[in-house]
Amino acid sequence: GAGVSQTPSNKVTEKGKYVELRCDPISGHTALYWYRQSLGQGPEFLIYFQGTGAADDSGLPNDRFFAVRPEGSVSTLKIQRTERGDSAVYLCASSPEVTSAYNEQFFGPGTRLTVL
């Protein structure tokens, strides 16, 4: 079956612009996670959804970042007034449920965001 998909694969934008990054999780997966990976670093947690609601957004760096998952499937990460420091690979992962003891997250290929 289809895995997690993310679009676009690459996004180049100018400082100050608004961007949206999309994640299509594996069908039926309840939990959805966003991570950000800077060059040479491991991924850092941003936000996760259990169904339609953001259960934990403690990793969002500031209020320019926002994410939604209105129907409990596709999620969109939105970044306002982009800054050069936002340049990174944004990874999305989904999991059948939030059962932490057996949590296996399936990752998408990521969106590489470059802010000029």
Next chain:
Amino acid sequence: KQEVTQIPAALSVPEGENLVLNCSFTDSAIYNLQWFRQDPGKGLTSLLLIQSSQREQTSGRLNASLDKSSGRSTLYIAASQPGDSATYLCAVTPYNQGGKLIFGQGTELSVKP
């Protein structure tokens, strides 16, 4: 605050060697530990997941161990091949934090033919 550290940051070995990658974490209150592989420009592929009650997991030429009390895990790769070249990441799932993963910074492995 949970912190995950991987040593070394980079490793280069000749083909055929056995090798060990190290991962340490500061808080033993975890559900599990996972090892991932990441190829350049790609997403993450899960290699092994060890539950907190387990000591090790094996898959083919890979063996991962977990010592939760000391906050350490190792990934052993036997008879390395050039196709094993990639970045290897370890991540823990802390208790009661919704299943989010805390990652190390990765070890970049290069296996030379």
